[in-house]
Amino acid sequence: MSETRTEIQTLGEFGLIDHLTRNFETHNASTILGVGDDAAVIDHFGKQTVISTDLLLEGIHFDLMYTPLKHLGYKAVMVNLSDIYAMNATPTQITVSIGMSNRFSVEAINELYEGIHIACEKHGVDLIGGDTSTSQKGLIISVTAIGEVTPDQFVKRSTASKGDLICVSGDLGGAFLGLTLMEREKKIYLENPQVQPDLENESYIVGRLLKPEARKDIIAFFESQKIVPTAMMDVSDGISSEVLHLCKQSNLGCRIYEEKLPIAEDSRKAAFKFGLDPTVCALNGGEDYELIFTLKQEDHEKITLNEEISVIGYMTELEEGCKLLTKGGNSFAITAQGWNAFQQ
Amino acid sequence: MSETRTEIQTLGEFGLIDHLTRNFETHNASTILGVGDDAAVIDHFGKQTVISTDLLLEGIHFDLMYTPLKHLGYKAVMVNLSDIYAMNATPTQITVSIGMSNRFSVEAINELYEGIHIACEKHGVDLIGGDTSTSQKGLIISVTAIGEVTPDQFVKRSTASKGDLICVSGDLGGAFLGLTLMEREKKIYLENPQVQPDLENESYIVGRLLKPEARKDIIAFFESQKIVPTAMMDVSDGISSEVLHLCKQSNLGCRIYEEKLPIAEDSRKAAFKFGLDPTVCALNGGEDYELIFTLKQEDHEKITLNEEISVIGYMTELEEGCKLLTKGGNSFAITAQGWNAFQQ
Numbered sequence: 001m002s003e004t005r006t007e008i009q010t011l012g013e014f015g016l017i018d019h020l021t022r023n024f025e026t027h028n029a030s031t032i033l034g035v036g037d038d039a040a041v042i043d044h045f046g047k048q049t050v051i052s053t054d055l056l057l058e059g060i061h062f063d064l065m066y067t068p069l070k071h072l073g074y075k076a077v078m079v080n081l082s083d084i085y086a087m088n089a090t091p092t093q094i095t096v097s098i099g100m101s102n103r104f105s106v107e108a109i110n111e112l113y114e115g116i117h118i119a120c121e122k123h124g125v126d127l128i129g130g131d132t133s134t135s136q137k138g139l140i141i142s143v144t145a146i147g148e149v150t151p152d153q154f155v156k157r158s159t160a161s162k163g164d165l166i167c168v169s170g171d172l173g174g175a176f177l178g179l180t181l182m183e184r185e186k187k188i189y190l191e192n193p194q195v196q197p198d199l200e201n202e203s204y205i206v207g208r209l210l211k212p213e214a215r216k217d218i219i220a221f222f223e224s225q226k227i228v229p230t231a232m233m234d235v236s237d238g239i240s241s242e243v244l245h246l247c248k249q250s251n252l253g254c255r256i257y258e259e260k261l262p263i264a265e266d267s268r269k270a271a272f273k274f275g276l277d278p279t280v281c282a283l284n285g286g287e288d289y290e291l292i293f294t295l296k297q298e299d300h301e302k303i304t305l306n307e308e309i310s311v312i313g314y315m316t317e318l319e320e321g322c323k324l325l326t327k328g329g330n331s332f333a334i335t336a337q338g339w340n341a342f343q344q
Numbered sequence: 345m346s347e348t349r350t351e352i353q354t355l356g357e358f359g360l361i362d363h364l365t366r367n368f369e370t371h372n373a374s375t376i377l378g379v380g381d382d383a384a385v386i387d388h389f390g391k392q393t394v395i396s397t398d399l400l401l402e403g404i405h406f407d408l409m410y411t412p413l414k415h416l417g418y419k420a421v422m423v424n425l426s427d428i429y430a431m432n433a434t435p436t437q438i439t440v441s442i443g444m445s446n447r448f449s450v451e452a453i454n455e456l457y458e459g460i461h462i463a464c465e466k467h468g469v470d471l472i473g474g475d476t477s478t479s480q481k482g483l484i485i486s487v488t489a490i491g492e493v494t495p496d497q498f499v500k501r502s503t504a505s506k507g508d509l510i511c512v513s514g515d516l517g518g519a520f521l522g523l524t525l526m527e528r529e530k531k532i533y534l535e536n537p538q539v540q541p542d543l544e545n546e547s548y549i550v551g552r553l554l555k556p557e558a559r560k561d562i563i564a565f566f567e568s569q570k571i572v573p574t575a576m577m578d579v580s581d582g583i584s585s586e587v588l589h590l591c592k593q594s595n596l597g598c599r600i601y602e603e604k605l606p607i608a609e610d611s612r613k614a615a616f617k618f619g620l621d622p623t624v625c626a627l628n629g630g631e632d633y634e635l636i637f638t639l640k641q642e643d644h645e646k647i648t649l650n651e652e653i654s655v656i657g658y659m660t661e662l663e664e665g666c667k668l669l670t671k672g673g674n675s676f677a678i679t680a681q682g683w684n685a686f687q688q
Contacts, residue, residue, distance in 0.1 A: 032392060033500065036593070038430035038577050039396035039491070041498050048376060049393050052383035053473060053488055055441040059480040086382035097399040097486055129397060136403040142441055142486035144397055147383070154385050156377065233382050249380070 006106035016132050019106070020113045026126040028092045030148065040128035042093060047148040052083035058138035066182040069108055071210040073115025079236070080145035081123055081214035082289045086234035088219060089149035091123055097131040099140035123216060153228070158249035160231035164294035166254060166313040167303065169218045171262040172239055173278060176285020177270040178209030204266035212289040218308065225302045229293035240283045241336040242292050244322055253320040256313035256334065259327050350450035360476050363450070364457045370470040372436045374492065384472035386437060391492040396427035402482035410526040413452055415554040417459025423580070424489035425467055425558035426633045430578035432563060433493035435467055441475040443484035467560060497572070502593035504575035508638035510598060510657040511647065513562045515606040516583055517622060520629020521614040522553030548610035556633040562652065569646045573637035582628045585680040586636050588666055597664040600657035600678065603671050
């Protein structure tokens with residue numbers, strides 16, 4: 001971060017918006033009118049519009065003690081793009097509203113917008129509007145993501161069928177283990193500020209927490225292989241919680257195999273180091289921002305060559321419940337232990 | 345408000361969303377998929393999509409000491425719909441994200457959503473998504489409004505021409521006077537809680553503050569009269585500030601006549617009571633949520649029969665500057681004294 005400190009008041013609201021958005025160019029033909037008017041205008045030229053929104057609050061969703069502002073900006077965008085991909089849609093625009101207390105300087109907010117900018121560039125998304133305001137306490141980030149989808153080609157959570165394969169992208173539990181590590185290091189630091197953080201060899205799980213990647217590649221793969229999932233959602237609260245959503249909304253049960261849960265070697269090592277069960281981390285850890293989706297069995301062959309996709313189980317009749325089959329051959333009912341912002 | 349108090353934790357995030365959205369039905373054919381999935385889906389069937397977003401923070405944008413939650417919910421929606429109308433577009437959907445500390449009960453949030461519901465019903469708008477979360481402090485409301493407009497029929501701020509008439513809907517300064525009254529009563533109450541608030545005869549300015557109305561009627565009037573303003577925006581920061589935006593973005597100057605500024609009789613009376621100049625309140629008071637727009641001179645006749653529209657001046661060459669002509673015949677440069685969230 002720069003060493004100079006410019007107070008936000010010196011720019012004023014409109015000056016700040018001009019300053020923050022000066023490097024953002026629009027790339028999508030659908031962006032008819034961007035930042036600078038009462039509202040933005042989009043023309044998806046016959047496609048349907050997909051909209052999702054998320055509110056990120058300091059102290060609840062992020063801790064600035066171990067979250068660089070650039071990473072936070074990047075993540076705030078990714079979390080929202082992930083929801084758009086989870087509809088089998090392509091994100092095209094975002095709006096970003098920021099509330100910040102006077103402890104933040106213009107330089108600090110620049111860092112945040114740099115991360116937002118990188119995320120937008122990477123996914124070809126235009127920043128088209130927002131709002132900035134002072135807050136009494138803490139940093140508040142509200143992002144709305146807009147995308148497009150060929151009419152009626154979006155994929156809901158409620159349309160899985162009995163016998164469909166349950167698949168997940170990437171690997172699970174890494175972000176939760178990264179959070180566990182950061183919280184541990186924070187505690188050590190607060191007790192003894194002389195101790196340097198021990199993050200060696202932990203870059204994988206730290207990256208999973210601080211720099212999640214929305215799975216654009218999976219949606220592109222579906223398109224290239226002419227695959228349409230029967231149901232899909234993103235993994236934000238933990239796979240247990242998401243599987244239960246898919247089952248409840250599709251009015252079905254499921255069987256998940258413990259041995260099929262994709263867990264990265266680095267996550268497994270970290271779990272053992274912290275005395276945690278890697279399976280529990282994979283099931284209940286949140287914020288992986290992977291995609292969970294169901295496929296017709298005849299599509300199985302199409303996905304076998306994609307190493308980023310794991311088949312973890314299949315959908316069953318409602319009466320069979322939602323079950324986890326362990327490596328030891330036991331069967332347990334899956335319960336949502338997912339992250340819940342109201343249980344903190 | 346109900347006397348029972350239900351803690352938000354008893355419902356959990358998903359339970360709370362289900363509970364709050366249970367009475368919201370969708371009315372627009374454009375709402376293909378509403379609340380309950382990763383994202384909502386909209387099909388404006390060939391029309392362009394208009395998007396605007398606003399962040400409302402307790403202690404900055406509203407004071408719960410004199411703002412009933414039902415009114416706050418209503419106003420949070422209106423503020424956003426006003427931005428959509430200001431594009432000459434029709435609002436069709438909103439998303440609402442709420443952050444709240446544990447001092448709010450389910451009953452309190454119900455009140456907020458009742459106001460949101462009334463506003464949606466009144467303007468034929470569908471609630472299609474959002475996010476709820478706990479906050480460390482205070483109430484946070486982020487609303488994104490979505491609307492539709494016939495392709496390329498939206499009205500920007502930057503397209504006024506020299507000689508165009510400057511018009512404003514309704515009357516000005518009322519919301520600021522309502523705020524002045526409420527702040528005065530709050531101060532009296534805090535000094536002596538026995539004193540009953542003196543709001544008699546002040547219902548007009550209180551209503552202007554607590555229950556603003558987005559000007560759907562003006563947009564409908566334009567359509568019925570086949571009027572397309574040359575430029576338009578909504579009046580949220582005060583007409584001085586908005587006039588300067590129109591001039592700057594259209595690269596023009598303007599002349600505004602003090603005697604033409606529409607001020608309600610109740611506002612005028614309140615201003616005198618508080619020792620304020622009604623003209624200054626009209627120029628610099630914020631939150632009126634009226635529309636300011638420019639018209640070609642040949643459209644003048646079309647608006648003369650609409651009592652809700654006042655012609656307050658006209659656009660001039662850039663070199664002539666932005667001038668207010670007073671009743672006394674003096675000319676002053678208009679400066680933005682508008683409300684600025686960073687100057688508080």
